[in-house]
Amino acid sequence: MRQRNYGPLYAAPQTAWLLLFFAAPLSIIVAYSFMQKDLYGGAKAVFSLEAYKSLANPAILKVAFRTLWVSLAATAVTLLLALPCGYSIARSRNQPMRLFLIIVPFWTNFLVRCYAWISILGNEGFLNDFLRWIGLTKEPVQFLYNQWAVILVLVYMYLPYAILPLFSTIDKFDFTLLEAARDLGASKFRAIKLVLMPNIRSGIITAVLFTFIPIFGAYAVPLLVGGKDSYMLGNIIADQVTKTKNWPLAASISVTVTLITAIAAMVYLASEKRAEAAAEKEAASIDNSENAGGSL
Amino acid sequence: MIGSDVAVMALRKSFGSFEALKGVSLEIKKGEFFSLLGPSGCGKTTLLRSIAGFEEPDSGTVSIDGRDVSGLPPDKRRCNTVFQNYALFPHLTVFENVAFSLRLRHVPNRVVKDMVRQHLALVQLEGQAEKKPSQLSGGQKQRVAIARALINEPSVLLLDEPLSALDAKLRQHMLLELDAIHDKVGITFIYVTHDQAEALSVSDRIAVMEAGQVLQVGTPQDIYENPKSDFVARFIGDTNLFEGRVASKNGQITSVEGRDFGSLLVEANGEAPLGATVKVAVRPEKIRIGRERPEGAGPEINILRGIVEEPIYSGFQTKYIVRTKEGASITVFRQHPQWSEGDPDIRWKDEVYLSWSARDAVVVENAVFSEQHSAESAAASAAGKA
Numbered sequence: 285m286r287q288r289n290y291g292p293l294y295a296a297p298q299t300a301w302l303l304l305f306f307a308a309p310l311s312i313i314v315a316y317s318f319m320q321k322d323l324y325g326g327a328k329a330v331f332s333l334e335a336y337k338s339l340a341n342p343a344i345l346k347v348a349f350r351t352l353w354v355s356l357a358a359t360a361v362t363l364l365l366a367l368p369c370g371y372s373i374a375r376s377r378n379q380p381m382r383l384f385l386i387i388v389p390f391w392t393n394f395l396v397r398c399y400a401w402i403s404i405l406g407n408e409g410f411l412n413d414f415l416r417w418i419g420l421t422k423e424p425v426q427f428l429y430n431q432w433a434v435i436l437v438l439v440y441m442y443l444p445y446a447i448l449p450l451f452s453t454i455d456k457f458d459f460t461l462l463e464a465a466r467d468l469g470a471s472k473f474r475a476i477k478l479v480l481m482p483n484i485r486s487g488i489i490t491a492v493l494f495t496f497i498p499i500f501g502a503y504a505v506p507l508l509v510g511g512k513d514s515y516m517l518g519n520i521i522a523d524q525v526t527k528t529k530n531w532p533l534a535a536s537i538s539v540t541v542t543l544i545t546a547i548a549a550m551v552y553l554a555s556e557k558r559a560e561a562a563a564e565k566e567a568a569s570i571d572n573s574e575n576a577g578g579s580l
Numbered sequence: 581m582i583g584s585d586v587a588v589m590a591l592r593k594s595f596g597s598f599e600a601l602k603g604v605s606l607e608i609k610k611g612e613f614f615s616l617l618g619p620s621g622c623g624k625t626t627l628l629r630s631i632a633g634f635e636e637p638d639s640g641t642v643s644i645d646g647r648d649v650s651g652l653p654p655d656k657r658r659c660n661t662v663f664q665n666y667a668l669f670p671h672l673t674v675f676e677n678v679a680f681s682l683r684l685r686h687v688p689n690r691v692v693k694d695m696v697r698q699h700l701a702l703v704q705l706e707g708q709a710e711k712k713p714s715q716l717s718g719g720q721k722q723r724v725a726i727a728r729a730l731i732n733e734p735s736v737l738l739l740d741e742p743l744s745a746l747d748a749k750l751r752q753h754m755l756l757e758l759d760a761i762h763d764k765v766g767i768t769f770i771y772v773t774h775d776q777a778e779a780l781s782v783s784d785r786i787a788v789m790e791a792g793q794v795l796q797v798g799t800p801q802d803i804y805e806n807p808k809s810d811f812v813a814r815f816i817g818d819t820n821l822f823e824g825r826v827a828s829k830n831g832q833i834t835s836v837e838g839r840d841f842g843s844l845l846v847e848a849n850g851e852a853p854l855g856a857t858v859k860v861a862v863r864p865e866k867i868r869i870g871r872e873r874p875e876g877a878g879p880e881i882n883i884l885r886g887i888v889e890e891p892i893y894s895g896f897q898t899k900y901i902v903r904t905k906e907g908a909s910i911t912v913f914r915q916h917p918q919w920s921e922g923d924p925d926i927r928w929k930d931e932v933y934l935s936w937s938a939r940d941a942v943v944v945e946n947a948v949f950s951e952q953h954s955a956e957s958a959a960a961s962a963a964g965k966a
Contacts, residue, residue, distance in 0.1 A: 463634055464667035466654040468681040468732060478680075482671040 310542075317535035325529030335532035339540065344520065351516040354431060355500045358438040362446045362495045363488070365439065370450030370487075374457070383451070386444050394441070398508045401437050402428060405509070429511035437505050442498060446491035453487025454480075493552050497545045517541055584645045584658060584735035584768055585610045586631060591640035593626055600626040602792035603640065608770060608785075613762050615771045615779040618789035619815070624772045625740055627789070631770065632661050632738050644736065659736035660729035664744060666721040668713035674700070674724050675709040681732040699727040702761065719750045726761065736768045743778065755782055776816045780804065788812050795947055804863075811947035813861040820867075820910050821944070822860045829854060833880055833938050836860055840907035844882050845938035859944050865913040866940040869900055871926060873933050880938040886910065888930045900926065902934060910934060 317335050319327040338344070373382045389397060404410045405427035412424045427433060457480065465475035481488075503518030510516075517537055524534035586608040593601040600623045608614045616624040629635040631642050633654035641650045649657050660681075668677050675696055676683070682692045700706055703723035713721060722742060729737055742758070743751045759782045762769050773779050779786050780800040787797045788811075796808045807813035810821055824838030834848045836858060846860045868874065877883060886902040889909070900912045912934060914926075926932060 458665070458667065460663055460665060460667040461669060463654070464661070464663060464669070465680070466634075467632060467661045468728065469655045469684045470680075471655060472653075474684065479669055483669075 313535045313538050315535075316531050317539045319532050319535075321530050321532050325531065327531045327535075332532070335530075335536035338533055339536060344537070347515055347517060347520055350431075350514070351500060351518075354435060354438070354506075354514070354516060355496055355502075358435045358442070358499050359492055359496045361435065361439045362442055363491060366443060366446035366450050366491055367488075369443075370447050370454050373447070373451045374454040375459075379455075383448075386447055389444065395504060395508075397441070398437060398504060401433075401440065401509060405433060405436075428509055429514075431510065431514045434502075434506045434510040434514045434516075437509050438499050438502060441505065442495040445494040445498075449490035449494060450484065450487045453484040453490075457483055489552055489555065493549060497548065500545055501541055586659075586736055586768060586770065587641075587643045587646075588627070588631065589641045589643070591627065591630060591642065592638045593623075593630060593635055594638055599792050601630070601637070601640075604789075604792070604794055605640075606787055606794060606797065608768060611766055611768055612784045613759070613769045613771065613782055615773060615783040615786045616789060617773055617776060617779040617786050617816075619774055622789040623792040624774075624789050628661075628738050628740055628770060628772045631736070632659060633657050658734055659738055660732050660734040661738040661740060662722075662725045662729050662742045664741045666713075666725045666745075668721055668724055668728070670713055672712075673709065674705065674711050674713070674716070677713065677724055678709075678728045678731055680728060695731055696727075699731045702730065702764070703727045703757075718746050719754060722746065722754060726758075730761075730765060734767060736770060737765075739769060739771045741772055741774070743773075744775075751778070758782065780816070788815060790815070790947065806942055807861060807944055809945045809947035810859050810861065813942075813944050818864050818911055818913075820862045820864060822862070822908065823857065824860070826854050826856050826858060834943070838908075841884065841904055842906055844941070845880055846941040846943055847880070847938045848943040859946065860941050861944045862936055862941045864899070864911040865915075867910065867912045867934050867936045869902070869912045869914055869926060869932050869934055871930060871932055874935045877935060878937075882934075882936050882938065882941070884908075884910070884934045886932060886934060888926060888928055888932055891926065891928055898926075900932075902932060 316327050318331055318333070320330045320332040320334060322328045369386075373379060373386070376382050392400075402409070406412070407424040407426065407428075409427070411427060412421070415421045415425065461479050461483070462475045465479045466472070470478060501518050502516055503522060506514050506516045506519055507522075518541075521534045521537050521541075524530045524537070586606075588604055588606045588608075591601050591604045592599070602623075604623070604627055606627075616627060618624045626635055630637050633649070633652060633656075637650065641648050643649060644658060654661075669680065672680070678696045678699055679692050682695060687695075696709070697706075700709060703726050705720060705723050705727065708716065708720065708724075713724065716724065722745075725742070739758075743754050746754060755778055758769075758771075762782075771779070771783065780803075783800055785797060785799055786803050788795045788803060790811055796803060796812050798806075803812065804816055807816065807819075813819040813821065822836065822838055822841055822844055824836040824841070824844065826834055827837040827843065828835045832847050834846050835843055836846055837843045844860055848858075874881070874883065884904050886904040886908075888900055889903045890901040892899040892901075897913050897915045900914065902910045902912060904910065
């Protein structure tokens, strides 16, 4: 008897799940973004491009550019910290322990960790107490409620997401290649730049996307540790929903943020696919050269 | 000669509690093809890596052309390495792999092109320049690695088991090619291998290593024909070892007696005083095997009787394992210059006579692998140089 293909049936639960909790809400948001603002909040079911037109509002554009700048800065700092960290874990003899330590913070709730930073950086916080105790300052230093605090906490939150993919590519890297480069006359720095970096490219791309995308949509961190100068798109969306009650505008910003991050992910996937295709082509031609090698 | 001489003095290196090098001293001459031969874990690769600059020795010095290079990083030493797994840069083409060291020195493009072409020709890889390493076969990768190391014009080329990843046929071929390249470029080659046949066939001199020590340094003939210790005799080629007591001496001809072989004659000098317990090594191909007792044997010829326990035919020769009536098991190789209908004329369970000359046997020491011994030998060789 022929084996019946139950594949689609097995996939049904998660299909239903994704339809219900991902596709449907996303469609509703897209639909809202093309509607008219209702007088007392919500949206009127009338087609309108008003929401998208008001994206050009200088106040929103300013926040959009700030969001971009904060995301880029936080991603860059995260990457700079994650690279040596991933490297040292990959080179360590005690990999499981170190990986475990990287993952430990995930056991604590995101918001709790945010408040932990507030209790460190606050005016009555640990850091200010310490600075006063060693006599460096008399008055409390305002660490919190500015862009730098936002970047610092964002970097802290997303560092593990960058370290893990970097660790896994560096772990697969053949370190004799660095020795070979040194042997051929490269300094330590040039060996890393010319040989290590090109060979862990995919890990770097993954790390960048894993940090840039969530940071671009950040909401809680700028709300808790940021000030007026550190409002991000996520906060504007929340305000439009809860305070101004302009749901179409909130929806149109959400759609824009989603599109930007989706395009970034697609660019990444395309570059991965290109690399994969190149690798396959190489693998295919090995057979030929092995045959040719027989006549050596 | 454009090569350099390399001297290693009392080199020590430990990894945790493991002592990889226990005071190794060696002198390698300009332009020599020098092999470091030993089983895995004997310290040969650590020694090579210390010369290259990848390992910082705990004590002792490495000097190239009389200049102490001990503290220098690998990029400041006039030697280049061919790695065991080739270590080609996977993101670069063959051309750029070979050109790597030239690019680092900002050599003009025109010169780079010429030099890379020249070196790819040297290793017979013309026409492969634009391929990626993953598109090459093992032998081709090996050639790229050699070209990449030689283009830097080192005075010493270090080769770390370069052929171990290749199949047997290709290994033979590459070995001859390496020898040809050595003749062409004329620099010093230091070649690490665990394969005694490789070392014997291409080396000018060989250092046999075990347990972080150098046991013997000499030409291939020296090492094979006059092994100093039982370890060297056993590690290089096949050998029969007989342990017994020195019973009498008649000039250089010494008689050694043992329970499982009776009495044997061996040519020996001071190394076998009367009454001492010694080991005698005899190579299997030096022993004649026959069903008749050899006629007209001289006074220095050993003759033993035994039963063929196992004849192992392997084409160009047959290996016989013969058990003497006293109990010793002796291995004999017999070549087949002609082959006739009646062959093999010696079969399983046949009674045979084994004979060999006392001149073909050597007295060997027990190899001692102790801290004390290595320290003394290092001191002795240091004193010898002074």
